[in-house]
Amino acid sequence: MYSRHFSLREAPFSITPDSAFFYPHEGAQAALNMLLVALRSGEGFLKIVGEVGCGKTVLCRQLLNTLQGECVTAYIPNPDMGPDDLLMALTHELSVDVAPPLNRHTVLNALRGCLLKHAETGRPVVVCIDEAQAIPLRTVESLRLLSNLETEKRKLLQIVLLGQPELDEKLSRPEIRQLLQRITFSEYLGPMMAQRVPAYLAHRMATAALSNATDTKVFEADAAQAIARFSGGVPRLINVLAHKCLMLAYGENEHRVNVRHVRLAAAETPGVLAAVPWWSRWKRVGRSKGAGDTKASARQVQDHHSGGSL
Ligand SMILES: Nc1ncnc2c1ncn2[C@@H]1O[C@H](COP(=O)(O)OP(=O)(O)OP(=O)(O)O)[C@@H](O)[C@H]1O
Ligand SMILES: [Mg+2]
Known part of the structure; x- marks a missing residue:
């Protein structure tokens, strides 16, 4: 409505996280650098925790754009789902066909096959899980299974968790502390x-x-x-x-x-x-x-x- 008045092509302050508008202020740039360096050096499990509205989703989109061509990427915007649904969501994102019967074993096997194929062509597979504070505790087990997909030399799947501060509370729970130990790099994204x-x-x-x-x-x-x-x-x-x-x-x-x-x-x-x-x-x-x-x-x-x- 005011676009013409200010000679604008589109709304400059939309609240949708559009990476075309990404502004690399210190915190965002530090988080992006950490993710790029860690992913390029093969780290398996990374985490960004940030306050509400501080730019986790737009950072994630910027990361995925930057990695285009270099990696195979998958994005799970809302992991508030059961353990098998999370695995299925990933197969869908990576366009993996799973032959019936559909169960955890066949799904994991199909995923492993796909990841091995990408590893052979030298393309790492990165999955970004946004809103990670919403992952139900029972679904964390699937993350553990995914992070176990590896060859003797390297991880087959690199996982980035992005979430609000409750994610840290969740990860400190005794029943899932094992997962916390696998997170090798993390960064806080503040205002x-x-x-x-x-x-x-x-x-x-x-x-x-x-x-x-x-x-x-x-x-x-x-x-x-x-x-x-x-x-x-x-x-x-x-x-x-x-x-x-x-x-x-x-x-x-x-x-x-x-x-x-x-x-x-x-x-x-x-x-x-x-x-x-x-x-x-x-x-x-x-x-x-x-x-x-x-x-x-x-x-x-x-x-x-x-x-x-x-
Ligand atoms: N570094 C940035 N450069 C440009 N715009 C930004 C930046 N960080 C945040 N924004 C803008 O602020 C708004 C909120 O960002 P975003 O949705 O990514 O926050 P969030 O941390 O994911 O929020 P939530 O905790 O609710 O999921 C969006 O419009 C986004 O484009
Ligand atoms: Mg968000």
Whole structure:
């Protein structure tokens, strides 16, 4: 709706994890490097744990794009399934035909055959399992079976788990600690640093730009800082706020986003309040009566900020 107004080809702050918009801030680049180096050196089991909305899925997509041509890849977006279903999902992703009867033994054999064939042609097979915190405990056994697929010299299947912090809690459970021991490399993906937010905003605007003539410095410096503060550097929250700001500016026929737009956007965005500075939180805790007060609390923060630095 505001695309024409800002000379954009597409929405710059969609919350779908589109790797075309990938921005390599320090944390994301470190995680990507770790994955690439570890996978290229044949490591079998890797893990990325990150806070909600911090970019695990987009990182995974970027990884899969980077590995294209180099590896055979499979992506399991939601492993909340039974142990045999997970194995079947993998056969499906790798286009493996399993001759009946369909049971764990035949499925694993078929998978092993396929993995050996790829190993002979020198193409490692990498499976990325997103939302790994949702893997039921009983399904973890299938992961163990998969990680056992190896020759005497190397793993036949390299597994990357990506999940929210509950994944670590799950992996520390005594009954599956064995799996934890197999994870050789892991990285934490947190929010981006506040000073990267202006460049992140400009990067997404430039990626969505209609042409080189598009103005990508739409966010004023202190507006970008305010977005960094309200979002706590969490990319999904940055996107939500930035999108609302563009709508507000468009509604006023403005071509610049200013701090007032950010404050208005933040007041209407659940989830940003936890990220405001401590003095605003103190004020909120002092007056809040419960979850239903979110909007009212946001207004208090807004009022509080109107004379302040945000
Ligand atoms: N490094 C990045 N570069 C560009 N965009 C990013 C980056 N990290 C996150 N985003 C954007 O932020 C939004 C949330 O990212 P994503 O869905 O990957 O988070 P997530 O960690 O997988 O969230 P969840 O925990 O809910 O699964 C998406 O729109 C995504 O494109
Ligand atoms: Mg995700």
